[in-house]
Amino acid sequence: MKIQQISLFAENKPGHISAPARLLAQQGIDIRALYLADTQQYGIVRMIVTDWQKAAALFEAHGFVVKVTEVLAVEVPDRPGGLADVLGALDGTGINIEYMYAFPYVRGNEAILIFRFADPDVAIERLQAAGINLLASEELLKK
Amino acid sequence: MTAILESCATDCHPASVPDYTPLAELRNLQLMRLKAVVARAWQHVKLFRSRMDELGITPDDIRSLADISRLPFTKKSDLRDTYPFGLFASPMKDVVRLHGSSGTTGKPIVVAYTQQDVDVWSSVLVRAFAGCGLHRGDIIQIAYGYGLFTGGLGAHYGAEALGAAVVPTSAGHADRQIMLMKDFGVTAMCCTPTYFLHLIERAAELGVDMKDLPLRAGVFGAEPWTDSMRRHIEKMSSIEAFDIYGLSEIIGPGVGCECRHHQGLHIFEDHFYPEIVDPETGAPLPDGSEGELVLTTLSKQAMPMIRYRTRDITMIMPGTCACGRTLRRIGRIGRRSDDMLIIRGVNVFPSQVETALLEVEGTLPHYQILLTREHGLDRMEVQVEVTPQMFNDKIGALQGLHDKLQSALDHVLGIRVQVALVEAYSIERSQGKAKRVIDRRTS
Numbered sequence: 094m095k096i097q098q099i100s101l102f103a104e105n106k107p108g109h110i111s112a113p114a115r116l117l118a119q120q121g122i123d124i125r126a127l128y129l130a131d132t133q134q135y136g137i138v139r140m141i142v143t144d145w146q147k148a149a150a151l152f153e154a155h156g157f158v159v160k161v162t163e164v165l166a167v168e169v170p171d172r173p174g175g176l177a178d179v180l181g182a183l184d185g186t187g188i189n190i191e192y193m194y195a196f197p198y199v200r201g202n203e204a205i206l207i208f209r210f211a212d213p214d215v216a217i218e219r220l221q222a223a224g225i226n227l228l229a230s231e232e233l234l235k236k
Numbered sequence: 237m238t239a240i241l242e243s244c245a246t247d248c249h250p251a252s253v254p255d256y257t258p259l260a261e262l263r264n265l266q267l268m269r270l271k272a273v274v275a276r277a278w279q280h281v282k283l284f285r286s287r288m289d290e291l292g293i294t295p296d297d298i299r300s301l302a303d304i305s306r307l308p309f310t311k312k313s314d315l316r317d318t319y320p321f322g323l324f325a326s327p328m329k330d331v332v333r334l335h336g337s338s339g340t341t342g343k344p345i346v347v348a349y350t351q352q353d354v355d356v357w358s359s360v361l362v363r364a365f366a367g368c369g370l371h372r373g374d375i376i377q378i379a380y381g382y383g384l385f386t387g388g389l390g391a392h393y394g395a396e397a398l399g400a401a402v403v404p405t406s407a408g409h410a411d412r413q414i415m416l417m418k419d420f421g422v423t424a425m426c427c428t429p430t431y432f433l434h435l436i437e438r439a440a441e442l443g444v445d446m447k448d449l450p451l452r453a454g455v456f457g458a459e460p461w462t463d464s465m466r467r468h469i470e471k472m473s474s475i476e477a478f479d480i481y482g483l484s485e486i487i488g489p490g491v492g493c494e495c496r497h498h499q500g501l502h503i504f505e506d507h508f509y510p511e512i513v514d515p516e517t518g519a520p521l522p523d524g525s526e527g528e529l530v531l532t533t534l535s536k537q538a539m540p541m542i543r544y545r546t547r548d549i550t551m552i553m554p555g556t557c558a559c560g561r562t563l564r565r566i567g568r569i570g571r572r573s574d575d576m577l578i579i580r581g582v583n584v585f586p587s588q589v590e591t592a593l594l595e596v597e598g599t600l601p602h603y604q605i606l607l608t609r610e611h612g613l614d615r616m617e618v619q620v621e622v623t624p625q626m627f628n629d630k631i632g633a634l635q636g637l638h639d640k641l642q643s644a645l646d647h648v649l650g651i652r653v654q655v656a657l658v659e660a661y662s663i664e665r666s667q668g669k670a671k672r673v674i675d676r677r678t679s
Binding site: 130132135209 | 622627628629635638657658660661662
């Protein structure tokens with residue numbers, strides 16, 4: 094159920110995301126989801142790609158500081174209340190979301206939420222118990 | 237003495253009489269004091285005595301001023317290695333003041349004064365201020381930092397002893413500085429030259445033209461500055477700007493100062509004996525050649541310094557000054573023989589930055605110090621390359637790291653610095669070694 098997400102450190106300056114994007118393009122690695130967390134000075138590029146091992150090795154070889162983290166991909170119907178239902182399942186459990194981001198499907202009628210939890214195993218248990226659909230890595234990448 | 241006072245009626249003070257001591261008499265006094273201070277250090281300071289033992293000399297071997305070159309040097313690292321009180325020649329019951337300055341690593345260096353040392357310090361500052369044409373009736377604003385740093389309190393006691401009215405504002409709060417200068421009719425400022433530049437700019441923003449104020453003199457020091465900066469300051473504020481020199485290890489500000497002829501800084505050499513040596517070999521150099529300034533305190537009790545290597549590069553200027561002082565002059569300090577940086581008047585060593593970074597990270601990341609000047613104020617940024625060990629994909633964690641680095645640097649350096657987390661390998665390396673300091677300050 095856990096998905097490997099790649100994070101890169103990038104200074105908040107023009108052009109600092111184009112180099113990693115170009116590297117992935119050259120190697121035929123596809124970006125399925127991307128999120129930029131930024132401060133005034135620097136940012137963190139988080140992405141889910143089709144081949145995370147190859148991407149991580151590629152970035153490291155090119156001098157990037159890379160971190161691989163495990164996140165969960167939650168599928169929700171793309172309608173009002175979709176997110177609230179998922180978050181409702183976590184209410185009162187003490188499970189803390191370290192960060193999250195969302196993106197809609199182009200083809201289907203679902204949206205995908207990417208979560209990072211301090212303890213993903215507990216979160217998986219809880220979300221599945223609430224009947225929420227978690228995507229495995231292959232499923233996410235297939236979409 | 238009356239003749240002397242008459243001949244320099246506008247820029248003289250009774251305390252300035254030693255400035256005009258006939259040469260033979262001055263050299264005599266220096267030799268007498270040199271013998272006494274060497275004997276004192278030999279008797280009370282273990283490090284100094286053991287170094288003299290190694291060289292096989294005793295205080296009796298000092299028979300002429302030239303014999304000073306037989307004595308061992310004292311270096312800044314000696315103050316660090318004997319921290320805090322190892323170089324004291326007086327018991328604590330005779331010490332009335334302790335000051336500190338940056339060391340090369342985490343700990344500061346400590347300097348001590350007996351009452352007599354404090355009095356000597358005030359007297360040389362009186363002579364410095366008098367030489368700048370200041371006197372009783374002047375209102376002197378002291379915008380050097382008050383505290384462990386010798387600048388504030390040193391200038392303060394000197395200005396009071398001169399008989400001037402002192403406005404002890406300490407550093408910072410530019411708007412208030414300007415308001416007081418204007419409201420009190422301040423006639424002289426003491427601060428770092430870059431801070432004064434900042435005040436000029438800020439005053440203009442506030443609609444205050446420095447040229448309209450009664451201010452007529454600035455006694456600027458604690459950092460090197462140039463003649464072009466002086467011209468700029470004088471043009472923008474219609475004051476006469478003086479360069480004052482000093483260092484905590486010797487006494488603080490007041491080791492030397494310009495007179496109104498502005499041809500070098502007179503060293504108050506009845507108390508501080510100057511030599512110029514080759515910074516590499518330590519060999520004495522004749523007057524007129526550039527080298528490292530070495531100072532010996534001739535009258536200091538609590539912490540005598542014998543042949544202290546200042547690391548400041550200058551020369552002893554040949555010839556005599558038109559002002560008639562017999563005190564020799566040094567050229568203005570332009571550079572140093574070590575990597576010490578002077579930032580807003582505070583001494584900073586790149587090694588201190590390393591100490592702070594190591595403290596937080598356990599390992600030393602690649603870093604670079606970037607110095608710029610904004611509105612006349614030095615700005616120091618420490619850029620730290622993010623390593624895989626430091627990197628975390630949560631903003632909060634990175635921000636926490638940033639804040640920890642920031643507070644460690646503030647703590648070790650004693651001044652505010654900006655920390656910037658930068659990408660790995662973004663700091664340029666020349667021959668595998670990173671260039672640690674980029675100085676973009678222009679004066």
